[in-house]
Amino acid sequence: MTDHRPWIYGTDHDDPNPRTPTAGxxxxxLVGGPLDGQLLDVTGFRSDERADGALLISPHGAYGSGGRSDYEPRDDPGRWEWQGDTP
Incomplete structure (x- = not known):
């Protein structure tokens, strides 16, 4: 049986539950780009950080393992859209 829950960005490769959100x-x-469909835990982000979005390490982006993908909030505060990749 395949688990269809989204992967949580930043979970360790050996995490036994990489698709289980932490209560609270x-x-x-994350929508579009190389991290499409993953969830990002923003619990510790201040409101200004949430408004700015984040550059996330993305080994599958345009710049390989050293690159980052830019995700920013748009109309829906629960979804951040991909803006492109950067080295």
Whole structure:
């Protein structure tokens, strides 16, 4: 049986539950780009950090393992959209 829950960005490769959100945490869905469909835990982000979005390490982006993908909030505060990749 395949688990269809989204992967949580930043979970360790050996995490036994990489698709299980932590109770009491706040997540946004990453939309588009190399991290499409993953959840990002924004619990510790200040409101200004949430407004700015994040550059996330993305080994599958345009710049390989050293690159980052830019995700920013748009109309829906629960979804951050991909803006492109950067070295």
């Amino acid at each position: 945490h706040v997540y946004v869905e």
